[in-house]
Amino acid sequence: MTANEKNGFLLSSGQWQNHYLNNPVSIVVVNLMPTKKITERQFLESFNQLTQDVELTFLYPATHHFKNVSFSTIAKAYVSLAEIENYSFDGLIITGAPVEQLAFQQVDYWEEFRTICDWAERHTKQSLLECWAALGGLYNDYQINKHQLSQKIFGIYQATGINKCNQLAKHFTNQQLVIPQSRHSNPSVDPENLPDDLQIVAENNEIGPLIYHSPGKHRTYITGHPEYEADTLAQEYYRDLKKRLPIQEPRNYFSNRNTGEIKYSWRKSSTQIYQNWLNTFTQQKVGTLV
């Protein structure tokens, strides 16, 4: 089906063409990635693969000091929470951000992030937090802190355990669940002593949970980036090599190291993850909607 932009840099620059939509699902995307246009495209292309039409509204944190775009430019292209706080949407997504090595309180939009999470519980049916946002959400919602890793979790990771009863895991009995990962931190979670309301949907025996779900908070936490395009991890890898940062080659990613050819192994899995997430609220019974 079709994904449109309600606002955003791709729409305003004519780099994304909107089409007629039939009863679209409305999703707010808090785009915390510095590569704003690339991230917009990744979500649009991902949601273009789903069975429902989707309309994406991009939101910026108004308390952030932007480095790669001017404040006035982003304020023109995106909405702030203040502009939409009285409206309701079907879903909310908060992207990752390259700030996972900072303490949460050192991130300049931390308090706004918390406010957005709180707002989402009253104004959306489901929210989906990815990578840093998932770490932040687990801390905000359950006081699960994060710890710094000695080596970045970087590459394509497959689930070795799946909770088949959870709707978010549907169709993954015969199909691999794989997610791109790119982070220096992990949640300090004890899978044997999870908070009552928190479930693990999928995990990897080496790096831990890949997807958590909170039925009470209507929230899903994905520790990676299903939206990443084929070359995104390669771009991050070459970027960090150029900056002489300690970085190892992404795992399970290149099909040919010498030529840099990439094995785009997670595409089908990503589509299924987003479809399953959408189905959790587009198939909700009347009377259970927020």
Ligand SMILES: CC(=O)SCCNC(=O)CCNC(=O)[C@H](O)C(C)(C)COP(=O)(O)OP(=O)(O)OC[C@H]1O[C@@H](n2cnc3c(N)ncnc32)[C@H](O)[C@@H]1OP(=O)(O)O
């Ligand atoms: C239409 C447009 O103009 S959209 C923007 C277009 N620009 C781009 O696409 C940027 C292209 N640049 C790149 O690809 C770069 O290599 C990057 C962005 C990936 C890395 O950039 P660097 O400046 O080297 O990294 P750095 O770590 O300093 O900052 C990365 C991000 O973390 C953010 N950050 C750093 N410290 C903090 C903090 N304490 N709290 C919150 N955010 C922080 C920065 O503000 C920046 O995000 P922003 O651009 O959304 O403001």
Ligand SMILES: N[C@@H](CCO)C(=O)O
């Ligand atoms: N970790 C990513 C950003 C968001 O997770 C990076 O290396 O840029």
